[in-house]
Amino acid sequence: NLTEQWLHRRPGRDLPAIYVEHNTPKGDVPNTRHPMADHTNLLIAHVTGFNQLFWDTGTTRTTVIDHGIVTPTATYTGExxxxxxxxxxxxxxxxxxxxxxxxxxxxxxxxxxxxxxxxxxxxxxxxxxxxxxxxxxxxxxxxxxxxxxxxxxxxxxxxxxxxxxxxxxxxxxxxxxxxxxxxxxxxxxxxxxxxxxxxxxxxxxxxxxxxxxxxxxxxxxxxxxxxxxxFGLDRFLADWDRLMKEETCASR
Known part of the structure; x- marks a missing residue:
């Protein structure tokens, strides 16, 4: 991958790795195996607790960071x-x-x-x-x-x-x-x-x-x-900052 080509370092071995999972499983629910199942060298970050519950990730570590959005400027009128x-x-x-x-x-x-x-x-x-x-x-x-x-x-x-x-x-x-x-x-x-x-x-x-x-x-x-x-952007960014800091510190 590009990390190896450019930095000559492999995510999960030389660098901490986080795999972001946005989707629900599409296979034999609730027995769908995640493609990153049983990987001890990375963390799967789900965007919902539901996804974390339904994916079978085996021994791979998981966490949840809820979505964050830029607040729309439109205001409801319901007219x-x-x-x-x-x-x-x-x-x-x-x-x-x-x-x-x-x-x-x-x-x-x-x-x-x-x-x-x-x-x-x-x-x-x-x-x-x-x-x-x-x-x-x-x-x-x-x-x-x-x-x-x-x-x-x-x-x-x-x-x-x-x-x-x-x-x-x-x-x-x-x-x-x-x-x-x-x-x-x-x-x-x-x-x-x-x-x-x-x-x-x-x-x-x-x-x-x-x-x-x-x-x-x-x-x-x-x-x-x-x-x-x-789902505010401030909370979302703070959660990601915290998680990346934790993973970086843990890998030292």
Whole structure:
């Protein structure tokens, strides 16, 4: 690798090594072996406790450092009686991203779906254009401004690491309606949104938020507070500084 070519030193042997794992396992869950399993010369840093729990890393040391984001500049208004979703490649990824669940929410309110590869999603789902509008690969700052105008944020992923778009929506001040799966369970407290595994519970919650803008504001205000405290960049950088210092000292 480049470290060996440029420095003539091998990570894990001559230098401390940290392997950052962003993703949930994709194999025979919960028995998926991590590619760095049983390596005594490195540390795996997971971005969620859920990932750490579900990957089989054998004897390799692990730790968790939660995501950190640059706080969006957009401010929630919730002025539009619409629901916002951010998904990349929803057609290809299908059930993983909860794409099949979108029509049930489109019955409640029009959906605005942002992300890469979202063009043609309404046709794929058999929905009329006025119930689902695709916004393909919108620049991030523009997307944040548009998200902030929608009443609530939908997070329907069945199996994923904690999406940065969910954290960003919360930091904007959006109330969350989400499947109670993976790390979302710990990222979204009960007073910041609604989490459930019964889709009927989520659709009814979405309906209430569309009808009650004040309730949406209350949940969103708490979501913003929680997200900025837990996933702020200052905390993230401090955690990484601490971990790299510990690993460097331990290797001496």
């Amino acid at each position: 539009l009686d619409r629901l916002a979703v951010v998904i990349n490649e929803p057609v290809r990824r299908g059930r993983v991203t909860g794409t099949d669940l979108l029509p049930r929410f489109a019955d409640i309110a029009p959906l605005d779906v942002y992300g890469m590869g979202v063009t043609g999603l309404a046709d794929h789902l058999g929905l009329p254009a006025d119930r689902l509008t695709s916004h393909d690969d919108v620049p991030q700052h523009q997307m944040h401004a548009e998200l902030a105008r929608r009443r609530a944020y939908l997070h329907l992923c069945r199996w994923t690491s904690l999406g940065l778009s969910l954290i960003e929506a919360m930091s904007i001040g959006m109330p969350v309606v989400a499947l109670a799966t993976t790390e979302a369970v710990t990222a979204v407290p009960p007073d910041a949104g609604v989490l459930a595994t019964r889709v009927e519970t989520l659709t009814e919650s979405a309906r209430r938020l569309i009808e009650d803008r004040d309730a949406a504001y209350r949940l969103g205000a708490r979501a913003r507070e929680v997200s900025r405290e837990r």
